[in-house]
Amino acid sequence: MLQLNFIRENKDEVITRLAVKNFDAKELVGKIITIDGDRRKIQGELDALNSEANTLAKQVGDLFKSGKQAEANELKNKSAALKESSKKLEATLASTEEELNKILVLLPNLPSIKVPKGKTPADNEMMFSEGEVPKLYAGAQPHWELTTQYDIIDFELGVKLTGAGFPVYKGKGAKLQRALINFFLDNATAAGFTEIESPILVNEASGFGTGQLPDKEGQMYHVTGDNLYLIPTAEVPITNIYRDTIIKSEDLPVKNCGYTPCFRREAGSYGKDVRGLNRLHQFDKVEIVQIAHPDKSYEVLEEMRNYVAGLLKKLELPYRILKLCGGDMSFASALTYDFETYSAAQQKWLEVSSVSNFENFQSNRSKIRFREANGKPQLAHTLNGSALALPRIVATLLENNQTETGIKIPKALVPYTGFEMIT
RNA sequence: GGAGAGAUGGCAGAGCGGUUGAUUGCACCUGUCUUGAAAACAGGCUUGGGUAAAACCAACGGGGGUUCGAAUCCCUCUCUCUCCGCCA
Numbered sequence: 001m002l003q004l005n006f007i008r009e010n011k012d013e014v015i016t017r018l019a020v021k022n023f024d025a026k027e028l029v030g031k032i033i034t035i036d037g038d039r040r041k042i043q044g045e046l047d048a049l050n051s052e053a054n055t056l057a058k059q060v061g062d063l064f065k066s067g068k069q070a071e072a073n074e075l076k077n078k079s080a081a082l083k084e085s086s087k088k089l090e091a092t093l094a095s096t097e098e099e100l101n102k103i104l105v106l107l108p109n110l111p112s113i114k115v116p117k118g119k120t121p122a123d124n125e126m127m128f129s130e131g132e133v134p135k136l137y138a139g140a141q142p143h144w145e146l147t148t149q150y151d152i153i154d155f156e157l158g159v160k161l162t163g164a165g166f167p168v169y170k171g172k173g174a175k176l177q178r179a180l181i182n183f184f185l186d187n188a189t190a191a192g193f194t195e196i197e198s199p200i201l202v203n204e205a206s207g208f209g210t211g212q213l214p215d216k217e218g219q220m221y222h223v224t225g226d227n228l229y230l231i232p233t234a235e236v237p238i239t240n241i242y243r244d245t246i247i248k249s250e251d252l253p254v255k256n257c258g259y260t261p262c263f264r265r266e267a268g269s270y271g272k273d274v275r276g277l278n279r280l281h282q283f284d285k286v287e288i289v290q291i292a293h294p295d296k297s298y299e300v301l302e303e304m305r306n307y308v309a310g311l312l313k314k315l316e317l318p319y320r321i322l323k324l325c326g327g328d329m330s331f332a333s334a335l336t337y338d339f340e341t342y343s344a345a346q347q348k349w350l351e352v353s354s355v356s357n358f359e360n361f362q363s364n365r366s367k368i369r370f371r372e373a374n375g376k377p378q379l380a381h382t383l384n385g386s387a388l389a390l391p392r393i394v395a396t397l398l399e400n401n402q403t404e405t406g407i408k409i410p411k412a413l414v415p416y417t418g419f420e421m422i423t
Numbered sequence: 424g425g426a427g428a429g430a431u432g433g434c435a436g437a438g439c440g441g442u443u444g445a446u447u448g449c450a451c452c453u454g455u456c457u458u459g460a461a462a463a464c465a466g467g468c469u470u471g472g473g474u475a476a477a478a479c480c481a482a483c484g485g486g487g488g489u490u491c492g493a494a495u496c497c498c499u500c501u502c503u504c505u506c507c508g509c510c511a
Contacts, residue, residue: 043472047480057492061441079491
């Protein structure tokens with residue numbers, strides 16, 4: 001959520017910058033400014049009225065104390081009249097504020113000035129790429145064949161237990177999952193992130209805080225009996241830890257990480273993109289989250305970007321980094337880097353991580369603030385990134401490392417798997 | 424699932440209808456003292472709206488009500504804790 005003051009004072013900038021996200025904000029911004037003007041006018045009137053009523057009430061009290069009943073009663077009537085009009089104003093104010101908030105949450109975050117214009121993923125800016133695309137032998141197969149061949153992931157069994165998109169990992173497949181999770185967590189904690197194990201069900205306030213609710217309600221699994229949501233990413237609980245808190249400035253940046261399963265309904269997905277591990281309803285992910293001083297958040301973003309790149313390098317996977325264009329960015333993000341690894345058998349790039357700076361868009365919703373020495377509280381910047389999401393890493397790992405005699409495990413992972421080959 | 428208790432500032436904890444946005448303690452900040460620190464003393468220290476700055480307004484878990492006046496009384500919702508039951 002953008003800050004009201006900022007919109008009021010930078011109306012044209014808001015409109016121009018949102019145009020980079022292909023969002024036409026002209027009408028909404030105009031409405032916001034009009035309604036906000038109304039709101040402030042009403043608030044002013046109400047304040048004046050309340051002030052008068054407060055004075056009156058005090059006088060009545062004093063009169064009663066000094067035994068002047070008659071005069072007190074007279075003032076009482078006056079006060080009752082005031083009350084009626086203040087009640088009306090209060091109701092108007094409440095509906096005005098509601099209307100304002102409804103529109104305010106419709107505005108996406110401003111893209112950073114570094115964000116390239118563009119409409120589709122084709123317009124994303126290639127930043128960096130590293131690693132060789134492997135040459136596979138003649139009989140090489142996509143991962144959904146390999147998983148069956150080596151009996152390490154059973155998609156059919158998942159359908160039996162739950163439904164499509166809930167695979168069952170078996171044997172070395174299950175061990176590989178556990179190895180990757182531990183590998184990612186160990187790396188993150190070595191890089192200074194504090195490991196968090198959080199709930200994977202969250203309440204409505206948390207969903208709102210990070211921006212999943214109200215607009216993306218349909219993407220989360222909703223437990224209606226208790227009105228809780230299964231998290232689509234650990235970003236939700238780990239960021240919401242700081243909802244409604246004022247952090248001491250010396251505690252910034254806050255660096256947390258966590259492994260959780262993630263749940264996504266992926267309504268509307270279909271076709272070959274969802275084949276195998278490419279798109280699941282439940283998957284494992286290690287997430288890194290930072291809460292940073294506004295002046296430092298872009299340095300922090302670069303730090304996180306380098307960190308994720310380091311992981312892919314250790315796993316010996318060919319990858320590239322894209323700076324997302326305005327049209328491909330998420331609603332809440334100000335700047336996003338996507339990491340993609342090359343899946344040799346599918347012959348395409350798969351997104352395995354997304355690292356974003358949300359500036360104060362999330363913190364304004366969730367009131368995550370910090371205070372500098374003797375200063376007023378101000379909004380902090382929030383950032384997060386996948387480090388990493390498992391399924392597509394597993395997919396490229398299996399495909400790229402397949403040989404005629406089995407699948408090779410990258411060196412860095414062997415201490416975690418305990419085996420060098422899947423055979 | 425049953426019974427009871429409670430929700431107040433960073434924390435602890437008063438307050439039970441009238442200058443209480445809130446006593447006090449701890450923590451924290453500033454000053455005096457000290458070579459420095461500690462101690463002691465003095466002062467400061469919730470958040471939001473509003474303003475050039477003030478004034479002013481709002482908020483004592485959320486919502487509603489009673490009253491001239493509510494943190495204080497009533498209703499309702501949510502959450503937490505204790506005991507019992509069940510149980511990884």
